[in-house]
Amino acid sequence: MSRYARPVDFKHGKVDLTHGSGGRAMAQLIDELFVRHFDNPILDSMNDGACFALPAGAGRMVMATDGHVVSPLFFPGGDIGCLSVHGTVNDVAMAGGRPLYLSAGFILEEGFPLADLKRIVVSMADAAREAGVPIVTGDTKVVEQGKVDGVFITTTGVGVVPDGIELGPDRIRPGDCILLSGCIGDHGVAILSKRENLSFETEIQSDTAALHTLTAAMLDAVPSIRALRDPTRGGLSAVLNEFAGQSGCGIAIREKDIPIRGEVAAACELLGLDPLHVANEGKLVAVCPPEDAERLLAVMRAHPLAAGAAIIGTAIVDPQHFVQMETVFGGRRMVDWLTGEQLPRIC
Amino acid sequence: MSRYARPVDFKHGKVDLTHGSGGRAMAQLIDELFVRHFDNPILDSMNDGACFALPAGAGRMVMATDGHVVSPLFFPGGDIGCLSVHGTVNDVAMAGGRPLYLSAGFILEEGFPLADLKRIVVSMADAAREAGVPIVTGDTKVVEQGKVDGVFITTTGVGVVPDGIELGPDRIRPGDCILLSGCIGDHGVAILSKRENLSFETEIQSDTAALHTLTAAMLDAVPSIRALRDPTRGGLSAVLNEFAGQSGCGIAIREKDIPIRGEVAAACELLGLDPLHVANEGKLVAVCPPEDAERLLAVMRAHPLAAGAAIIGTAIVDPQHFVQMETVFGGRRMVDWLTGEQLPRIC
Numbered sequence: 064m065s066r067y068a069r070p071v072d073f074k075h076g077k078v079d080l081t082h083g084s085g086g087r088a089m090a091q092l093i094d095e096l097f098v099r100h101f102d103n104p105i106l107d108s109m110n111d112g113a114c115f116a117l118p119a120g121a122g123r124m125v126m127a128t129d130g131h132v133v134s135p136l137f138f139p140g141g142d143i144g145c146l147s148v149h150g151t152v153n154d155v156a157m158a159g160g161r162p163l164y165l166s167a168g169f170i171l172e173e174g175f176p177l178a179d180l181k182r183i184v185v186s187m188a189d190a191a192r193e194a195g196v197p198i199v200t201g202d203t204k205v206v207e208q209g210k211v212d213g214v215f216i217t218t219t220g221v222g223v224v225p226d227g228i229e230l231g232p233d234r235i236r237p238g239d240c241i242l243l244s245g246c247i248g249d250h251g252v253a254i255l256s257k258r259e260n261l262s263f264e265t266e267i268q269s270d271t272a273a274l275h276t277l278t279a280a281m282l283d284a285v286p287s288i289r290a291l292r293d294p295t296r297g298g299l300s301a302v303l304n305e306f307a308g309q310s311g312c313g314i315a316i317r318e319k320d321i322p323i324r325g326e327v328a329a330a331c332e333l334l335g336l337d338p339l340h341v342a343n344e345g346k347l348v349a350v351c352p353p354e355d356a357e358r359l360l361a362v363m364r365a366h367p368l369a370a371g372a373a374i375i376g377t378a379i380v381d382p383q384h385f386v387q388m389e390t391v392f393g394g395r396r397m398v399d400w401l402t403g404e405q406l407p408r409i410c
Numbered sequence: 411m412s413r414y415a416r417p418v419d420f421k422h423g424k425v426d427l428t429h430g431s432g433g434r435a436m437a438q439l440i441d442e443l444f445v446r447h448f449d450n451p452i453l454d455s456m457n458d459g460a461c462f463a464l465p466a467g468a469g470r471m472v473m474a475t476d477g478h479v480v481s482p483l484f485f486p487g488g489d490i491g492c493l494s495v496h497g498t499v500n501d502v503a504m505a506g507g508r509p510l511y512l513s514a515g516f517i518l519e520e521g522f523p524l525a526d527l528k529r530i531v532v533s534m535a536d537a538a539r540e541a542g543v544p545i546v547t548g549d550t551k552v553v554e555q556g557k558v559d560g561v562f563i564t565t566t567g568v569g570v571v572p573d574g575i576e577l578g579p580d581r582i583r584p585g586d587c588i589l590l591s592g593c594i595g596d597h598g599v600a601i602l603s604k605r606e607n608l609s610f611e612t613e614i615q616s617d618t619a620a621l622h623t624l625t626a627a628m629l630d631a632v633p634s635i636r637a638l639r640d641p642t643r644g645g646l647s648a649v650l651n652e653f654a655g656q657s658g659c660g661i662a663i664r665e666k667d668i669p670i671r672g673e674v675a676a677a678c679e680l681l682g683l684d685p686l687h688v689a690n691e692g693k694l695v696a697v698c699p700p701e702d703a704e705r706l707l708a709v710m711r712a713h714p715l716a717a718g719a720a721i722i723g724t725a726i727v728d729p730q731h732f733v734q735m736e737t738v739f740g741g742r743r744m745v746d747w748l749t750g751e752q753l754p755r756i757c
Contacts, residue, residue: 085642086748086749087749111501111639112505117468122463123461123463126511127459129549157459159461166473204478204479206754206755211558292458296431301432309456402433402434407431408553
């Protein structure tokens, strides 16, 4: 018999302020939604913090956090739930970490349909299970109608960094190769086409995915990797400019080598977007010494999430640390940071 | 020379969507606000994840997360900034953990004054420094005006649990003593009086504080402590009902032994609030075997944050796991969970 008079109505019910009160309604929502779907013994223990043993020999950890405010909440290829798992798993992975555990903080709007919340939580649970990274602790707040837009989710991940792995843009040297794991722009264009009700011959899907098995395979085969980063908000241009700024090198890329789907390129053209600025949620940029680049490329292409990987450029000597691109027409242009905001609430 | 054309205007400027774009404006806000004030070498490394070495011999960790949506953002005795540090430090401490590091995820409203954001960040930085728990990674999202109410902050903390410390309500046994570290209701009444523009002869201040040095002293002196929890949302009654439900015991407390300030009791009377349901942000409830209770009480009273500690009751045999209170008039009443929501957005 349940501790509660009747079960939460996940069909017709709505979030109300009592779900964030610290009282019985909140306890019930946690039991019947979060604990049930996230389903793991650490979360089950129901303390305010999650306790876990560290893997033997763990010497260094990584911690990463990401808030998710994507609009719309459901989009082709994913939703805010799986996105919030993938985004943080990827941040841990980009630091060279093996993700261990996630926390999830929900901020919910009074009146939000419980059916939608359940769909989001199930999607998170599936993504966490598939990634092998359980959600072990969390928090729920509810604010009055109109004070938040539906649901925002902040996830934090912790992971262990294997000994010997040292990643960071400061390790990039002139001559290093820049690799990209696949097509750019899919996530941003999928969101925008849903938002603007655009339709294309082929539906463009978000590339949202957890990349930690890819990074593990890459680091295992090529421990000399200098830096990894996923080109989310700000797109590829933001990552390359961060790498340039933090390494003190310039970066030269070749437009012809940057993979992009025809329909994504066409959509960007139509919408006036530079695909180099558009967010991705299942791609990464890697930098490695030139002698290891072909081997790294082969390892990446052998992984299903990087079958379309390519070497797109090199780090160069440039005291001004510019990012420049040789265009398909043989010209040369600067690749600057995004200025302004072309796509708010993309993730 | 700065990398940016001109510094962020923290006097007259406002948050705009570019501050969440992943582009140059976001990089500048991170540099000139977060990195500058949170000021620590791990955050300075500016990767998406924070890497840190674990203390030698660390075997178990704890992870806790807390979203903060308090309204108003600034209140007597604190603000959302210090609250977001204290809340999560306390969740780690209640699990018996020594807090090591924090992450902070900000969701900002377009148009929010940068001066207020700076004030909040400085308050977080001060609280983190005072607690000795650096904010090592973070995330910033900006949403359109009207889609979030000012600023919400989700903090996550990680800490190390010393060997031999095992806490949890399931360890509570009939006969165990219930201790409370001080006066209840200060935080909730401080928020509500600010919200409702009430004034009292003496201003009631939030008790927001980091309790990890208190818990460390308590666990050091009395390792037999069964469970610790901070009575935030839902107040003392929520903690006692959680303890009862999770231990399978009943709990009997004595109203006369529960510390409460006269002006807080009067305000609760006036506002129709039950002080047992009102949130605290700098208090804890501890349960220990009866033979250790006086020693634990002495250790608590010796700490500045628990000078007003008291033994307020005992765990009892009760197959229905009720929480009951002997009133000051000698009667007996049930202490139930809060039903409904008396004070939304209290933390």
